[in-house]
Amino acid sequence: MTHHILIIGAGQAGLQAAISLRQAGFDGPVTLIGAEDTLPYQRPPLSKAYLKGEMALDRLLLRPDAFFQSQNITLRLNSVVEGIDRASQTVTLVGGETLSYHKLLIATGAPPRRLPLEGADASNVYYLRTLKDSDKLRNILEVDGRIVIVGAGYIGLEVAAVARAAGRDVTVLEMADRVLSRMVGNTVSNFFQNLHRGHGVDLRLGAQLCGFTNKGGRVVAARLGDGEEIPCAAVLVGIGAAPDQGLAVDAGLKVENGIWVDESARTEDPAIWAAGDISNFPSPFYGCRFRLESVPNAIEQGKTAGLTMAGKEHIYDALPWFWSDQYDVKLQTVGCLPPADSANRHEIVRGDAARAPLSVWTFVGDELRSVDAINEPAAFLMGKRLIAARTKIDAKKLADPATELKSLM
Amino acid sequence: MPKITYIEQNGTEHVVDAEAGVSVMEAAVKNMVPGIDADCGGACACATCHVYVDAAWLEKAGKKENMEESMLDFAYEPKDNSRLSCQITMSDALDGLIVRLPEFQG
Numbered sequence: 001m002t003h004h005i006l007i008i009g010a011g012q013a014g015l016q017a018a019i020s021l022r023q024a025g026f027d028g029p030v031t032l033i034g035a036e037d038t039l040p041y042q043r044p045p046l047s048k049a050y051l052k053g054e055m056a057l058d059r060l061l062l063r064p065d066a067f068f069q070s071q072n073i074t075l076r077l078n079s080v081v082e083g084i085d086r087a088s089q090t091v092t093l094v095g096g097e098t099l100s101y102h103k104l105l106i107a108t109g110a111p112p113r114r115l116p117l118e119g120a121d122a123s124n125v126y127y128l129r130t131l132k133d134s135d136k137l138r139n140i141l142e143v144d145g146r147i148v149i150v151g152a153g154y155i156g157l158e159v160a161a162v163a164r165a166a167g168r169d170v171t172v173l174e175m176a177d178r179v180l181s182r183m184v185g186n187t188v189s190n191f192f193q194n195l196h197r198g199h200g201v202d203l204r205l206g207a208q209l210c211g212f213t214n215k216g217g218r219v220v221a222a223r224l225g226d227g228e229e230i231p232c233a234a235v236l237v238g239i240g241a242a243p244d245q246g247l248a249v250d251a252g253l254k255v256e257n258g259i260w261v262d263e264s265a266r267t268e269d270p271a272i273w274a275a276g277d278i279s280n281f282p283s284p285f286y287g288c289r290f291r292l293e294s295v296p297n298a299i300e301q302g303k304t305a306g307l308t309m310a311g312k313e314h315i316y317d318a319l320p321w322f323w324s325d326q327y328d329v330k331l332q333t334v335g336c337l338p339p340a341d342s343a344n345r346h347e348i349v350r351g352d353a354a355r356a357p358l359s360v361w362t363f364v365g366d367e368l369r370s371v372d373a374i375n376e377p378a379a380f381l382m383g384k385r386l387i388a389a390r391t392k393i394d395a396k397k398l399a400d401p402a403t404e405l406k407s408l409m
Numbered sequence: 410m411p412k413i414t415y416i417e418q419n420g421t422e423h424v425v426d427a428e429a430g431v432s433v434m435e436a437a438v439k440n441m442v443p444g445i446d447a448d449c450g451g452a453c454a455c456a457t458c459h460v461y462v463d464a465a466w467l468e469k470a471g472k473k474e475n476m477e478e479s480m481l482d483f484a485y486e487p488k489d490n491s492r493l494s495c496q497i498t499m500s501d502a503l504d505g506l507i508v509r510l511p512e513f514q515g
């Protein structure tokens with residue numbers, strides 16, 4: 001049998017694996033199967049430049065059509081895998097076609113969590129994951145009326161910024177008592193709360209969304225726990241994502257908040273790998289497991305899977321990092337924020353906590369764990385190096401504004 | 410269409426046609442020029458699209474913004490002619506542009 005490598009999911013991680021397979025010299029057949037009808041593209045601009053209308057579609061594409069031909073990668077778009085049979089090493093597509101594999105990568109990503117509320121299936125309730133979602137959302141940015149955004153995570157806040165720039169009235173409803181509560185500490189949350197309020201966003205923290213008032217199949221108002229009704233023209237839901245792991249569950253693979261893999265992205269089945277938003281992997285650096293939703297994670301893990309499938313053993317041990325653009329502010333974060341109740345957790349703020357540029361350095365004891373840099377890329381890049389090298393840092397020196405970041409290395 | 414020449418560390422040259430309006434990073438990725446990772450896809454967030462701009466083109470390539478400048482400061486072996494290639498937009502004025510690739514992306 002030919003050594004056929006099959007990849008389910010033509011997104012950031014799946015494409016990267018295909019690229020890395022070829023870079024590692026694998027010259028057998030590679031098939032990339034994607035449910036969407038577009039060439040693999042990057043998602044971050046969908047809530048930023050592309051949503052604003054400042055970036056053309058072809059600039060979203062991760063590789064041009066010619067790439068797939070020249071690299072001899074078979075791209076099957078508009079194709080959905082509905083089952084994996086591990087015993088016969090085959091997958092079945094919707095429509096009935098069966099493809100066999102020698103090695104398989106599952107890179108199906110993490111679609112948005114749905115809002116479990118009555119009326120949330122109305123035609124003007126939007127989610128944002130795909131190019132099509134972004135196109136639909138862009139259309140509603142041109143319509144009058146308030147947009148209610150459910151959830152103050154990155155996606156909700158990025159869309160709020162674009163909507164405000166487009167002149168729309170925006171209400172953001174967040175259940176927690178601060179924004180970005182799963183990703184950053186209080187100082188950074190505060191900064192972004194002030195930023196959005198300063199731009200005219202009606203930001204409600206600790207908000208309880210109870211339901212919607214619908215008319216003719218459309219939401220006309222969002223209803224809060226205290227009885228208040230917020231009239232609106234559209235709703236965007238950004239309450240997180242959940243790994244698309246049904247295929248793995250059905251195939252009997254170990255699944256627990258994502259598909260369970262080792263540091264080389266391999267599942268317990270030696271013929272199957274998983275990478276990107278879908279995978280739950282061990283971090284040698286931190287000595288614990290993660291499931292991350294970020295481009296750098298998809299790239300690094302996709303690379304690891306590709307190289308290992310090609311027979312070049314590789315370990316994924318990169319530090320997590322992320323960025324977000326809101327208004328004229330760029331947040332770059334690196335490392336892993338220790339839980340708020342960690343003993344000896346403390347932070348050092350460089351700069352004025354209310355004004356960019358600033359950076360927040362979070363420690364457990366004398367160990368630097370994460371850096372959040374706001375319009376201060378130097379702090380981000382320096383933090384990345386210091387965390388990776390486990391450099392002991394003189395906290396006093398770091399806190400002194402006169403200290404040059406470079407002198408910390 | 411304006412042309413860009415990318416020169417790898419080992420001297421290999423890649424000459425590509427770049428549409429006006431695309432970045433020097435995008436033209437490299439589209440044309441399979443190795444050595445530019447561009448992890449953030451041009452968001453000026455990753456510093457993995459570092460190039461050295463040929464002296465003759467430095468001025469025409471435009472000025473660095475503050476963000477770019479401080480990112481480059483932490484790139485692998487930054488020099489005076491270092492740029493993030495995602496921040497240089499191609500135009501007819503840049504027809505013939507020559508950039509060299511660093512040994513690593515930071």
Ligand SMILES: Cc1cc2nc3c(=O)[nH]c(=O)nc-3n(C[C@H](O)[C@H](O)[C@H](O)COP(=O)(O)OP(=O)(O)OC[C@H]3O[C@@H](n4cnc5c(N)ncnc54)[C@H](O)[C@@H]3O)c2cc1C
Pocket residue numbers: 008009010011012013014033034035036042043044045046047079080081082107108109110128129130155244247275276277278292293294295296298321322323324325
């Ligand atoms: C709006 C938005 C903004 C973002 N902004 C940032 C940012 O600023 N920075 C950052 O680091 N990250 C950002 N992210 C996250 C980042 O885009 C993801 O982490 C990344 O795309 C994950 O890659 P992936 O390959 O795991 O999944 P995806 O890129 O989602 O690819 C998975 C693909 O698999 C396909 N698929 C699923 N099931 C099947 C099936 N059964 N058969 C065939 N195909 C299937 C899906 O259709 C999809 O195309 C953002 C995400 C979104 C949605």
Ligand code: FES
Pocket residue numbers: 434446447448449450451452453454455456457458493494495496
């Ligand atoms: S591509 Fe990331 S900074 Fe240029």
